[in-house]
Amino acid sequence: MTRLLVLQPDPSDPVGPLGDWLTAAGAELDIRRLPEDPLPDSLDGYHGLVCLGGGMNAEDDAKHPWLADVRALLATAARTNVPTLAICLGAQLLAVATGGRVEPGESGPEVGAALVAKKDAAWTDPLFADLPLMQDVMHFHEDAITQLPRGAVLLASAPKYPNQAFRLHRCAYGVQFHIETTTDVVQAWADEAPQMAATRAPSAFDTETLDRNHADIAETWQPFATRFVRLAEGALESAPPASLPLT
Secondary structure, three states: OEEEEEEEOOOOOOOHHHHHHHHHOOEEEEEEEOOOOOOOOOOOOOOEEEEOOOOOOOOOOOOOOOHHHHHHHHHHHHHOOOOEEEEOHHHHHHHHHOOOEEEEOOOOOEEEEEEEEEOHHHHHOOOOOOOOOEEEEEEEEOEEEEEOOOOOEEEEEOOOOOOOEEEEOOOEEEEOOEOOOOHHHHHHHHHHOHHHHOOOOHHHHOHHHHHHHHHHHHHHHHHHHHHHHHHHHOOOOOOOOOOOOOO
């Protein structure tokens, strides 16, 4: 059994359909709901790591001191080539933990269903190669990854904020968007953050619209989740080491 550690920093963002996709592909999930559940002392015994999203800032240690331990665990996973999938806040935590930068987005919130586009490097990436050129995703964030960690490979981009998906080292992935949401989750976020939701037309949060959006997301990202499990179990070869630029 491929054992994955799943970190949930915020009750409002559960693993949702992504968890179903991962278990259907043969993974066993150890879900830690933070900060109530303790973090493991190490990643020994785990084949991969998933870090979900949340409403806090990636460096909001004053209110959430346990974030420092999450960043340390993500940095360890990246350094030791433990397959990692970090989503939205998770991607921001991964970026900050490994030398990148996260700041309030200068262009305002990025909210609702959207498309992101593959970059050239994605066509040869183990997880991203089989994705379509344009991928359906869900956004709901105000902060943005403004600088990728040194040596990170950009895999997907969008006009408003370019750093939508990246790989660090051989198998640590960060995605600035959501693939794990449900209609109910997104509608709850819109109710809790009306100013962010107001940047989109109200129809963007209609049940019929969001159901259709999530069907499109599932079609694209369930096979991706299956590939992540194959990567974690060793059945899919990870990317070769990236060459760092000379300084």
